[in-house]
Amino acid sequence: MERGQELEWEEAQKLAISVDLVTSAKQHLRFLAEVDRNRTLYDGPILDRAIYRYKHYWLPLLGKHTESTILEGPLVVPLDCEWIWHCHKLNPVRYKADCEELYGRILDNKNVMSAISTTCRRQTEEIWKRMYPYEPYELNMSSQFLKNFINSSMSTHYDLVSAVKRQSPFFYQVSGSHMNDDVFLEGAVARYKGFLHLIKRNWENSKRCFCVPTYDIDLIWHTHQLYPVSYCKDVMAALGKILEHDDTDSDRTKGTKLDTGFSRTTKQWEDMFGCRYWRAGAMYRGQPPSPLGLNLSQLDNQWWDKKMVPSNENQDMVSLHRKTVMEIMIEIVGVKDLPQGLKGSLFVTINKKQSDVFLNNKRNISILCNTKEKQAIVFQCEPKGDLVIELMSYSPIKTLGTTSISLKGIVNSVSRLYAEEWFDLVPDLTLADSKPISVRIAFSFTPPILAHYMVQMVRHFKYHCFTDEANNDIISLQMRDYQTRKEVIGLTSCGGTHVLAAESAEKGWFLNNSHWWFHVHNELNENDIAFGFKGNRKISEEEPLVVPIIILAFLVSESSSNCGKSCNNEGKGGGEAITNGIKDSPPDGEDEVKSSNCGGCGGGCGVSCGGSCGGHCSGGDAYRN
Structure with missing residues (x-):
């Protein structure tokens, strides 16, 4: 700057x-x-x-x-x-x-x-x-x-x-x-x-210029407008007139008003302030998922009118290490001191030195410093260990140099969640006599948050085994069918046996270990079912429900098997992944995803002479403008 x-x-x-x-x-x-x-x-x-x-x-x-x-x-x-x-x-x-x-x-x-x-x-x-x-x-x-x-x-x-x-x-x-x-x-x-x-x-x-903000800016802009007298007074004092908020544009395709407005806003911002406009956690996430087709608030007053006294047993039977995750956006801003005679395009690979549940393979981003195109790569990883940045040439495929960035150092030292600096690369042995290449990297990140658990269910003849991301055994579940009811039995790795859930006369299941009761709330269509999940208290957004979700997955699997819909891998050691929540960002795509930028805060917001809302790029690993 x-x-x-x-x-x-x-x-x-x-x-x-x-x-x-x-x-x-x-x-x-x-x-x-x-x-x-x-x-x-x-x-x-x-x-x-x-x-x-x-x-x-x-x-x-x-x-x-x-x-x-x-x-x-x-x-x-x-x-x-x-x-x-x-x-x-x-x-x-x-x-x-x-x-x-x-x-x-x-x-x-x-x-x-x-x-x-x-x-x-x-x-x-x-x-x-x-x-x-x-x-x-x-x-x-x-x-x-x-x-x-x-x-x-x-x-x-x-x-x-x-x-x-x-x-x-x-x-x-x-x-x-x-x-x-x-x-x-x-x-x-x-x-x-x-x-x-x-x-x-x-x-x-x-x-x-139709100025298009990223979603962090857009959230604050919306918040300011919710105080109409203050908004009018503040904006009048700053700009001389009220800033209109036009949310009627929603077309995010290449060349549209939102697309070109976001491109111009990005360039103007970076020319005026000397820092990157795109930010981790502030970009367009894609279309919202399909709604469930039911009113979630209605569940608060249903199905928990039964007088039940849940057991306190087995609360700590399963203990999983809670991981945190952060989103990182990286943009290669410049490269200098390249060897003479080097021709062809360059790209950068990004990986972790240590194993990481979320970043377990290399991500690639092309270097477009000398073009009008703009590209950044976005990924999730644990906020620890080192990122390894490797500069490579396409023709021939060759490593030119590497550097590393301490994630712990980033999280602890960058108070505004953004940094941009030059990194000297350790040269490849074939370039040891050359002047070190330097790469200017801009990176932003979100504050670390608690990550979702990912659990694998493997079906065997008599039981279902659940493992964590590292294939460590968590628990095995088995159904016991009595004349009057059914029970779900859990077998822990230390050899303990626990009654985890019991079928109720009210056509639901009572979970002994977690104070929860669930039932089939509604059959949305022939393929989808909504489950009601009730307890004696409300749960926080960050509270893990590992055992209840595992039991629910087991019961759904058992129900499918009983209906003649069992999977082909039953008894063959096949498996399927279960997560205890919806991820905050879209799943990873290919290493490089080229996409037009786009705008919208739902419908897209803006001002014909300088103000809009939410334009960004579609999900994937790389954003291109």
């Missing part, structure tokens, strides 16, 4: 924001997660009813509250109304215009609490009941409603159905655990200020 670029960055960081964006972003993520558990709010009659309630119940109530406080404590917005309000505020220009037309001022969220709060709700419910005696405060997400709602009060004509559908995919893009990390979010706030500063410079120089 040159001195002029440092000054630009310092100037960007002077931008004043009147909201604690780190704390607010965490609350924002919790709210999006709760909405995602109530997916009927994404489409259909529940969405229609939520929009109706928002326009004709919530906004008038909020208008009264902001005009003259109608209760001592904060107002608590119902979840369905908050979701529609959320999407409305993400068009800040339209939201401001609607509020001023209908209420004469911007309706802010000052002294308003989110639906995810568990306090202060009673007073709001009482006010709601007095104002709307025939409309419940909480919307029943499982009810069916007529679409013809009658109300004579004025309301916004903004297409809120389309706004919701554009924003619905956004949570998947920002749902990785690293997004809740303070250091990651602090870096995102700094980059958001840089993004606003870049737009300001474009406006000052009369440049029309």
